[in-house]
Amino acid sequence: MAAPVHLHVVSDDRYPDWEAVYNDNVDRVYRLMYAKVGNRPDAEDLAAEVFVTALRPLRLAASVGEVRAYLLATARTVLAGYWRRTLGREITVLEEDWALVEPVADSGSTGAGARAEAILAELPERYRRILQLRFLNACSLKEAAAELGVTVGNAKVLQHRALRQAAVVADRMEA
Amino acid sequence: MRGVRRFVKDLLRQRRTKPFTVDRADESQLRAAIALKAGGSDTGPSPEFVESLRERLRTELDETPPVELPRGNSRRRFVTSVAAASAASIGLGAAIERGLSGAVTAEPSPAEQTLTPDNGEWRAVVAAKDLPDGSVRPFDTGTMVGFVRRTSKGLYAVSGVCTHLGCKLALDAPARQLNCPCHNAAFAVDGSVLHHRLPIALAPLPSLMVRESEGVIQVFVPPQPA
Numbered sequence: 001m002a003a004p005v006h007l008h009v010v011s012d013d014r015y016p017d018w019e020a021v022y023n024d025n026v027d028r029v030y031r032l033m034y035a036k037v038g039n040r041p042d043a044e045d046l047a048a049e050v051f052v053t054a055l056r057p058l059r060l061a062a063s064v065g066e067v068r069a070y071l072l073a074t075a076r077t078v079l080a081g082y083w084r085r086t087l088g089r090e091i092t093v094l095e096e097d098w099a100l101v102e103p104v105a106d107s108g109s110t111g112a113g114a115r116a117e118a119i120l121a122e123l124p125e126r127y128r129r130i131l132q133l134r135f136l137n138a139c140s141l142k143e144a145a146a147e148l149g150v151t152v153g154n155a156k157v158l159q160h161r162a163l164r165q166a167a168v169v170a171d172r173m174e175a
Numbered sequence: 176m177r178g179v180r181r182f183v184k185d186l187l188r189q190r191r192t193k194p195f196t197v198d199r200a201d202e203s204q205l206r207a208a209i210a211l212k213a214g215g216s217d218t219g220p221s222p223e224f225v226e227s228l229r230e231r232l233r234t235e236l237d238e239t240p241p242v243e244l245p246r247g248n249s250r251r252r253f254v255t256s257v258a259a260a261s262a263a264s265i266g267l268g269a270a271i272e273r274g275l276s277g278a279v280t281a282e283p284s285p286a287e288q289t290l291t292p293d294n295g296e297w298r299a300v301v302a303a304k305d306l307p308d309g310s311v312r313p314f315d316t317g318t319m320v321g322f323v324r325r326t327s328k329g330l331y332a333v334s335g336v337c338t339h340l341g342c343k344l345a346l347d348a349p350a351r352q353l354n355c356p357c358h359n360a361a362f363a364v365d366g367s368v369l370h371h372r373l374p375i376a377l378a379p380l381p382s383l384m385v386r387e388s389e390g391v392i393q394v395f396v397p398p399q400p401a
Binding site for chain 1: 180183185186187189190191192193194195196197202203204205206207208209210211212213214215216218219220221224225228229231232235236340357358372373374375376
């Protein structure tokens with residue numbers, strides 16, 4: 001886990017150089033992307049795209065707040081482009097306005113943990129367990145099946161049903 | 176359904192997900208799967224990734240053409256090349272000015288830039304009678320989008336693509352401005368930048384060659400691919 005680098009800045013401050021922009025924002029940009037795509041390689045690609053796109057034309061005379069807002073705007077565009085390219089539909093969008101919140105005491109917080117917990121809390125016990133094991137604890141199907149005392153085939157079916165139910169819950173929470 | 180299963184499998188194994196055709200029901204499941212996976216504890220970037228991206232940025236940002244400025248420490252060199260990149264990306268002579276801590280910034284020159292495609296051709300975009308004095312009309316030739324306008328001084332055409340990230344501009348005829356739907360930048364109908372909140376130097380829209388011939392307005396644009 002990377003130690004987030006914090007510059008204790010106020011919104012009128014400026015970054016001295018691009019590395020300061022990078023150090024102060026790489027953790028957040030990555031976490032935001034991870035929260036929206038859920039897998040490491042895609043989140044890394046997208047975070048890289050944000051910095052490559054944004055840093056080149058960046059004017060360091062801009063304030064920290066402006067730079068963060070610009071990174072966020074770039075991240076929104078990059079994420080939307082990613083979904084258009086891959087699935088043709090915007091599965092997730094960046095709505096967070098973290099650029100205006102600063103300094104961020106817990107740069108890791110994207111609210112994703114709380115959201116997952118809220119979805120799980122609405123599910124029946126078996127569904128909650130299988131999703132917890134598979135998605136949050138990174139158990140293999142075999143390990144999850146052993147934990148639940150069912151066959152691998154059953155665990156697979158249980159996971160599909162649980163995810164369908166989780167989708168209904170998540171949609172209801174969004175509405 | 177198979178697409179969703181594969182997507183979830185890739186997600187759980189932390190592999191790149193693959194494109195497939197998604198319907199509305201799939202969409203909810205993908206979103207739920209992402210929300211659950213992203214709710215885990217390991218959501219931060221790896222130190223290896225942070226370091227390798229830093230190296231990549233250093234290389235990419237330093238590979239831009241050098242500009243004639245005194246060379247100092249590596250920070251100065253970097254900032255110089257950022258300025259060079261901005262200047263190169265807008266394709267204009269840039270006025271280099273010194274900013275904070277030796278940083279330099281590039282502002283686009285207000286000079287007009289005319290886009291002349293290789294192997295271009297004249298394409299009719301609107302009937303001359305439909306473009307009275309003072310009016311602006313959008314056009315789309317398939318290879319270019321833009322706006323033509325007529326004033327008492329003549330005919331003008333500008334590109335219809337935002338010079339920031341390439342979003343298609345929308346004409347606000349009453350306000351006589353071209354709005355970018357992505358980041359709220361706005362250009363005047365003559366292509367100059369009206370306002371934006373991007374901390375970068377935004378280039379004006381390039382002009383296109385335009386003429387009136389046999390009752391139609393034509394613009395000089397790239398040909399359709401065969």
